[in-house]
Amino acid sequence: MSGGADRMNGYFSARDLAMHFGGIRAVEGVSFDVRQGEVFSIIGPNGAGKTTIFNMISRIYTPSAGSLHFAGQDITNIAPHKIAGLGIARTFQNIELFANASLLQNLLIGRHCHSTVPILSQLVFLPSVRRAEVEHRRRAEEVIEFLGLQRYRDQLIANLPYGVRKVVELARALCTEPKLLLLDEPSSGLNVEETEEMAFWIEDITKDLGITIIMVEHDMKLVTAVSDRVMALNQGSILAMGTSAEVQSDPEVIRAYIGGEPEPTSDSAAGAAPGDVP
Amino acid sequence: MSQLKTEYAQDLALARKPSSLAWYALLLVILLLIPQTLSEFYVGEMSFVFIYAIAGVGLMLLTGYTGLVSLGHAAFLGIGAYANAILLSEGVPFALSLPAAGLITAFAGVVIGIPTLRMSGLYLAIATLAFGSIVVLVTEKWSSLTGGFDGFPVPTPSVLGLVITAPTGVYYLALGVLVLVVLLAMNILRSPLGRALVAIRDREISAQSMGINLALYKTVAFAISAGITGLAGALFGLYVRHLAPDSFGVLLSIQLVTIVFIGGLGSLQGAIFGALFVAQLPQVIAIVRDDLPFGIGRMPGLEPSLFGLILVLVIMFEPAGIHGRWLKLKRWCREFPLHKRAAFRRQKTYAKTDRLR
Ligand SMILES: Nc1ncnc2c1ncn2[C@@H]1O[C@H](COP(=O)(O)OP(=O)(O)OP(=O)(O)O)[C@@H](O)[C@H]1O
Ligand SMILES: [Mg+2]
Numbered sequence: 001m002s003g004g005a006d007r008m009n010g011y012f013s014a015r016d017l018a019m020h021f022g023g024i025r026a027v028e029g030v031s032f033d034v035r036q037g038e039v040f041s042i043i044g045p046n047g048a049g050k051t052t053i054f055n056m057i058s059r060i061y062t063p064s065a066g067s068l069h070f071a072g073q074d075i076t077n078i079a080p081h082k083i084a085g086l087g088i089a090r091t092f093q094n095i096e097l098f099a100n101a102s103l104l105q106n107l108l109i110g111r112h113c114h115s116t117v118p119i120l121s122q123l124v125f126l127p128s129v130r131r132a133e134v135e136h137r138r139r140a141e142e143v144i145e146f147l148g149l150q151r152y153r154d155q156l157i158a159n160l161p162y163g164v165r166k167v168v169e170l171a172r173a174l175c176t177e178p179k180l181l182l183l184d185e186p187s188s189g190l191n192v193e194e195t196e197e198m199a200f201w202i203e204d205i206t207k208d209l210g211i212t213i214i215m216v217e218h219d220m221k222l223v224t225a226v227s228d229r230v231m232a233l234n235q236g237s238i239l240a241m242g243t244s245a246e247v248q249s250d251p252e253v254i255r256a257y258i259g260g261e262p263e264p265t266s267d268s269a270a271g272a273a274p275g276d277v278p
Numbered sequence: 279m280s281q282l283k284t285e286y287a288q289d290l291a292l293a294r295k296p297s298s299l300a301w302y303a304l305l306l307v308i309l310l311l312i313p314q315t316l317s318e319f320y321v322g323e324m325s326f327v328f329i330y331a332i333a334g335v336g337l338m339l340l341t342g343y344t345g346l347v348s349l350g351h352a353a354f355l356g357i358g359a360y361a362n363a364i365l366l367s368e369g370v371p372f373a374l375s376l377p378a379a380g381l382i383t384a385f386a387g388v389v390i391g392i393p394t395l396r397m398s399g400l401y402l403a404i405a406t407l408a409f410g411s412i413v414v415l416v417t418e419k420w421s422s423l424t425g426g427f428d429g430f431p432v433p434t435p436s437v438l439g440l441v442i443t444a445p446t447g448v449y450y451l452a453l454g455v456l457v458l459v460v461l462l463a464m465n466i467l468r469s470p471l472g473r474a475l476v477a478i479r480d481r482e483i484s485a486q487s488m489g490i491n492l493a494l495y496k497t498v499a500f501a502i503s504a505g506i507t508g509l510a511g512a513l514f515g516l517y518v519r520h521l522a523p524d525s526f527g528v529l530l531s532i533q534l535v536t537i538v539f540i541g542g543l544g545s546l547q548g549a550i551f552g553a554l555f556v557a558q559l560p561q562v563i564a565i566v567r568d569d570l571p572f573g574i575g576r577m578p579g580l581e582p583s584l585f586g587l588i589l590v591l592v593i594m595f596e597p598a599g600i601h602g603r604w605l606k607l608k609r610w611c612r613e614f615p616l617h618k619r620a621a622f623r624r625q626k627t628y629a630k631t632d633r634l635r
Contacts, residue, residue: 058487084489096484098477109471109477113489115470119498122461122469129469130290135284136470176488
């Protein structure tokens with residue numbers, strides 16, 4: 001479209017993206033391309049601007065500068081509620097499920113972007129509404145089966161353990177039938193086993209469903225296990241981009257991680273430094 | 279307790295169990311027989327409860343299910359009442375004036391809904407409060423249309439040759455409208471629309487990322503809520519037979535809010551229980567008034583203060599309202615000898631899936 005073919009050499013692309021909050025430059029001059037079918041990870045210390053990038057893609061924030069393209073379309077100024085319909089779904093860093101609703105209800109809300117029956121026919125619950133509802137239910141059940149959530153189907157989210165809620169958020173995102181999935185720290189708060197399980201889900205989602213993934217993640221083991229490419233971010237700007245191994249051995253990245261951690265935890269900070277993780 | 283379901287459509291049924299359907303049918307039969315058995319006074323009182331319940335269901339959709347508090351809903355009641363009465367006096371048949379009153383009020387709901395789209399909580403409460411006062415003011419000043427302070431006499435309507443007189447005619451009419459409105463609300467709640475409203479109430483950002491158009495659905499919620507309240511208003515006009523601007527002021531708005539809070543936010547039954555409570559409270563006050571010590575009974579503003587007090591107490595001690603109490607009572611009865619089982623059930627049930635290699 002406006003940018004021409006050279007600006008869109010990826011399935012998804014961000015060009016010179018910037019986000020300023022008053023004086024804070026949360027994101028500055030970030031450009032990257034994501035290929036169809038790959039897992040693209042974004043790493044970086046706290047406050048690097050990772051979630052802010054996701055919020056710009058979901059149009060919760062409007063970028064201060066730059067542009068976003070997805071599947072050949074400029075999405076920089078699209079209304080936020082239209083993003084799901086275009087095929088971009090996301091999970092949130094601090095689980096944003098509907099806590100007072102059942103798991104099933106949550107997944108059905110994920111189906112919203114596919115509901116086409118007019119509001120007036122919903123008021124009288126025409127047969128067309130019933131048919132559409134049964135179809136939404138069938139799709140939701142497919143996702144429940146895919147992620148092995150059967151036993152929690154009718155439970156309230158508030159009663160589910162944290163690890164399950166993380167999977168439910170993934171399930172709700174899958175219910176929108178996305179082409180591009182944004183995962184914001186899918187393993188945060190999970191134990192080692194749950195994290196391994198999450199790695200399997202992510203692999204299944206790309207391999208079986210062919211969904212492209214952009215993932216923000218701190219756990220370098222998970223990043224290495226699933227990512228095709230990794231981008232390291234610090235203070236809103238790109239430090240390095242490449243394979244997981246390349247990025248982890250980049251001296252700038254190592255410095256950012258060690259320098260960015262507060263003093264008292266310098267021991268564990270060294271442990272968390274990406275360079276130390278094989 | 280829970281039955282085995284074999285088809286997805288079963289979860290879409292209006293009543294979860296055939297037995298509850300039977301109970302509702304029985305209740306309806308009893309209500310239909312009331313005018314034949316009870317005195318006019320009680321028939322009138324019941325009509326009043328039905329009218330409040332209709333408005334309660336309307337406000338419940340907005341406040342209880344969409345999470346938008348309105349302190350101006352009396353204005354919609356007033357708009358519905360005046361619209362119906364004015365149309366009737368112009369010779370429009372009641373079969374048209376009643377739905378027209380609902381539509382006009384729904385439009386008024388859009389008019390207040392759109393400018394307040396970005397507001398929530400206290401700001402929305404204040405904006406709707408202001409809206410309510412403006413409507414009262416306009417009703418007072420626009421006397422060529424509304425009769426101003428002198429009020430507006432409501433013509434007695436007729437449907438298919440049947441003259442609708444208070445209390446029996448209004449009783450059946452209000453009951454019929456209430457049943458329709460409850461069915462409408464139940465349809466909304468089992469549709470994508472209802473899910474979208476609840477999603478907006480619980481997590482706006484998340485709802486938006488799932489494709490829910492916040493502006494559209496909030497406006498729709500306002501329109502439907504106002505429209506239903508307008509229908510209640512039209513019936514209210516038939517009930518009181520004479521409209522005056524000050525009947526639709528802040529006190530009535532607070533009564534309506536009390537209905538949904540006392541009934542329990544997010545429950546249709548709650549709206550009806552709440553209406554029963556709020557519509558009958560003034561009667562109770564009138565009865566005990568003279569027996570209260572220290573002349574409290576003769577204090578001006580006793581009724582509004584009592585409504586305020588009850589509202590505060592409910593919000594503090596039973597946020598789930600009458601409906602929440604009822605659910606707790608039911609669970610307690612069901613598990614009576616073993617009611618500790620609930621604690622047992624709440625244990626973490628997470629088990630690993632067996633696909634870990
Ligand atoms: N709405 C906002 N208003 C003001 N500042 C913001 C806002 N959102 C983010 N920021 C700031 O932008 C910077 C980047 O935040 P962001 O949430 O993107 O970090 P992050 O990389 O996701 O960090 P973490 O690993 O802790 O999740 C931070 O300094 C943050 O305080
Ligand atoms: Mg973040």
